[in-house]
Amino acid sequence: MTGEWRRPQNYTSGKYSSVYVLGVVLIRKPEHVFDRVREWQGLTGFVTPQRRTTAMPGATLGVVSGRRRQGKSFLLQALAEVTDGLYFAATEATEAESLRLFAEALTRFTRQAVEIPFRDWNDAIPYMFRAFRDRPAPLIIDEFPFLSRASPALPSIIQRELGPGGSGRESAARLILCGSAMSVMGGLLSGQAPLRGRAGLELMIHPFRYRDAAEFWGITDPRLAVLVHAIVGGTPAYRYEFTQGDAPEGLDDFDSWVVRTVLNPQMPLFREARYLLAEESEIRDPALYHSVLAAIASGNSTNGGIANYVGRRSDQITHPLTVLEDSALVRREPDLFRSGRARYRIVEPLITFYEAIMRRRWPELEIHRAETVWQAVRQTFFAQVVGPHFESLCRDFALDAGDSVFGEFPAEIGAGVVPDPANRARVEVDVVALAAQEPGRPRRILSLGEVKWGEVMSRHHLKRLARARELLGGKGYDTRDTVLACYGGSGFSDELSAAAGGDSRVALVGLERLYRP
Numbered sequence: 001m002t003g004e005w006r007r008p009q010n011y012t013s014g015k016y017s018s019v020y021v022l023g024v025v026l027i028r029k030p031e032h033v034f035d036r037v038r039e040w041q042g043l044t045g046f047v048t049p050q051r052r053t054t055a056m057p058g059a060t061l062g063v064v065s066g067r068r069r070q071g072k073s074f075l076l077q078a079l080a081e082v083t084d085g086l087y088f089a090a091t092e093a094t095e096a097e098s099l100r101l102f103a104e105a106l107t108r109f110t111r112q113a114v115e116i117p118f119r120d121w122n123d124a125i126p127y128m129f130r131a132f133r134d135r136p137a138p139l140i141i142d143e144f145p146f147l148s149r150a151s152p153a154l155p156s157i158i159q160r161e162l163g164p165g166g167s168g169r170e171s172a173a174r175l176i177l178c179g180s181a182m183s184v185m186g187g188l189l190s191g192q193a194p195l196r197g198r199a200g201l202e203l204m205i206h207p208f209r210y211r212d213a214a215e216f217w218g219i220t221d222p223r224l225a226v227l228v229h230a231i232v233g234g235t236p237a238y239r240y241e242f243t244q245g246d247a248p249e250g251l252d253d254f255d256s257w258v259v260r261t262v263l264n265p266q267m268p269l270f271r272e273a274r275y276l277l278a279e280e281s282e283i284r285d286p287a288l289y290h291s292v293l294a295a296i297a298s299g300n301s302t303n304g305g306i307a308n309y310v311g312r313r314s315d316q317i318t319h320p321l322t323v324l325e326d327s328a329l330v331r332r333e334p335d336l337f338r339s340g341r342a343r344y345r346i347v348e349p350l351i352t353f354y355e356a357i358m359r360r361r362w363p364e365l366e367i368h369r370a371e372t373v374w375q376a377v378r379q380t381f382f383a384q385v386v387g388p389h390f391e392s393l394c395r396d397f398a399l400d401a402g403d404s405v406f407g408e409f410p411a412e413i414g415a416g417v418v419p420d421p422a423n424r425a426r427v428e429v430d431v432v433a434l435a436a437q438e439p440g441r442p443r444r445i446l447s448l449g450e451v452k453w454g455e456v457m458s459r460h461h462l463k464r465l466a467r468a469r470e471l472l473g474g475k476g477y478d479t480r481d482t483v484l485a486c487y488g489g490s491g492f493s494d495e496l497s498a499a500a501g502g503d504s505r506v507a508l509v510g511l512e513r514l515y516r517p
Contacts, residue, residue: 030078034236035212036071039205043079046201047138047174059129059168061158062201064178065185067328067348068279069237069272070205072178076140085138085174090146098147099124106131121157129161132173139173145181149281159194176201183282183326207234209400210393211515217247222511224251226489230381230389231262232269233349242269255374262353263370270365273354280327285320290359292320293346296330297355299384301343336432337416337472349389356384382454390453391415391430394487397514398431398447405507406446406483411436418468427468431485442478445469447507449485457486458493462506483507487514 027044029037046062066072073089080087086109088102099118107113110131118124132139141147148154158175162168168175179185189196208216213234214225228248232238239247244267248257262269283289288310295309306321307314321344324330329348335341346352357380358365361373398405399413410433418427431449438444448468450461465484473479485507486492492500492508500506 027082030082033075033078034216035208036075036205039075039203040079042201042203043075043138043176044083046176047079047083047085048136059132059162059171059173059175060200061162061195061198062174062176062203063185063188063195063199064176064201064203064205065182066180066205067182067207067235068180068276069235069242070207071236072180072205073142074236075205076138076142076176076178080138080140083137085140087138087140088142090141090143092146093150095120095150098150102128121151121154125154125157125161126167129167129171129173132171134172136172137174138176140176140178142178143180144177145179145184145281148184155188156194159198162198180279181281182328183280183323186326208236209234210396211517214515219247221251222515223489224248224254225515226390226393226511227251227254227386229393230349230386231258231353235348235350238269238272238350242272243267255378259370259374262350263358263365263374265366265368269350273348273351273358276329276348276351280323280329282323282327289320289324290355292317292324293330293351294355294359296344296346297352297384299388301345302341303344306344333414335416336412336414336434337418337429341417343415345388345392349385352389353381353385357381387453390487390489391451393514394431394449394451394509397487397509398433398449398485405485405509406433407481408435408446410434410446418471420467420471427464427471429465429468431487442476444478445472445482447483447485448472449487449509451487451489453489456490456493457488457496457508459495459499461486462496462499481505485509 027048029040033040043062043064046060064072064076077087079085086105088105090098091101093101099120102124103114103118106128112131114127116123118127128139160166177188187193189199189202207213210225210229213229214220214222216234216236217225217228217239219225219228239245243261246257246261248254261267264270277283277286277289277293291310292306295306298309300306300309303314303317303321307317310317321330321332325332329346329351331345331347332342333345335343346355357377361377364373395413395415398410403409412432412434414432416429416432418429420426429448430451431447432445433447433449435444435446448465450457450465452461462484465486469479469482469484483505486496486500487509489511491510497508500508
């Protein structure tokens with residue numbers, strides 16, 4: 001049943017409009033919040049009653065995380081505003097100063113001064129929960145890692161107060177802890193951490209998907225959209241705060257845009273990649289980590305290749321790679337056809353751009369020689385940055401559009417290498433779509449795909465995929481309905497287009513199709 005829902009009198013003051021749908025209160029997302037529909041639904045579902053009742057089950061805990069610049073604070077501030085919640089942004093400070101700032105925030109929110117100063121968080125957390133005894137509204141603590149770093153016992157104190165006999169049992173607070181230090185936030189709910197099993201919400205704020213990013217930047221040309229995304233990705237802050245709202249007007253303006261924004265020492269975007277690494281507290285040897293990232297950006301994506309590039313043994317780079325993974329800066333992607341093999345990929349495009357393009361020419365860029373540097377490295381940008389990035393976008397496309405392209409949605413998307421002993425070669429497959437594993441049956445391969453950014457694709461590329469399909473069929477995979485997909489950033493030959501037109505097991509995906517909703 002759908003209808004208007006009236007909040008209990010003791011709920012909130014009515015700054016927002018809400019709808020009661022099938023037992024769930026839906027709070028309409030503010031118009032100034034772009035996209036983030038699912039994130040908003042998750043947050044509002046967590047902070048509002050989920051049934052027609054005024055009974056409150058006690059305080060609940062939510063954890064929101066994500067890399068910096070993704071709009072977490074913007075989203076949570078909007079949530080606090082429309083639900084009359086408390087938003088407290090922690091700063092790097094001593095425990096004593098943080099307690100004073102927190103007490104001031106509670107005083108402003110409750111309009112009741114804290115009579116006795118908090119001695120420590122053992123005083124502050126119970127007081128906080130009691131202040132929300134009749135308020136089922138969000139209590140948001142942003143940049144929580146700043147607090148836990150100065151007060152390591154804080155997570156344990158929160159856990160105690162949420163547990164039996166704690167002050168949270170008689171509170172209606174919807175406590176949300178948020179932070180950008182991914183290694184810290186990831187550890188809050190893992191292993192033997194005090195708060196493990198306590199959270200009713202675990203929300204990760206990711207960058208915008210590539211289509212959403214193009215819309216956010218106001219870009220309608222798919223080629224330009226790929227080029228811009230290869231540099232700034234889907235990070236919302238880079239659109240306005242870091243570029244002063246400067247977006248390329250078209251393909252002809254792209255080179256000029258790169259020079260006047262990301263390669264301009266006067267713009268915040270210029271040093272952003274360095275700051276992203278420096279902000280991670282677990283990274284204690286920046287030189288080593290930059291070398292590891294430079295290795296990956298240069299195409300050395302295996303453990304051995306990275307170690308060789310850095311000049312270390314393979315076992316000596318295991319820890320740096322783990323830290324980069326925990327920090328959500330690097331992702332380990334397994335080879336879908338070779339067990340135990342994997343490649344590493346940099347998650348943040350701006351870091352790839354920095355390591356492959358900017359770091360090597362940093363002294364020149366600092367003295368405003370961006371035009372000269374860009375002309376010298378432009379082809380490197382297309383080969384080492386855009387090409388691999390386009391491959392990742394095509395894998396995203398395959399994950400989203402699998403039903404229309406392959407006949408069903410894939411269970412797993414990735415890449416893989418197929419050995420070809422007869423020809424003493426191997427076939428690298430850029431986009432692999434696998435169906436779900438069915439017990440007692442061969443694994444079905446929905447699609448094998450090859451990606452080319454800078455060359456027109458021809459029958460030659462289709463033959464390589466057909467050879468991979470034949471080899472995998474011989475290894476026991478089910479390839480009877482496998483679709484061979486060519487993803488072309490520069491188009492397709494007439495011969496290839498003709499072949500695809502008469503074969504349902506051949507798909508051509510160009511830029512227009514990639515960005516078509």
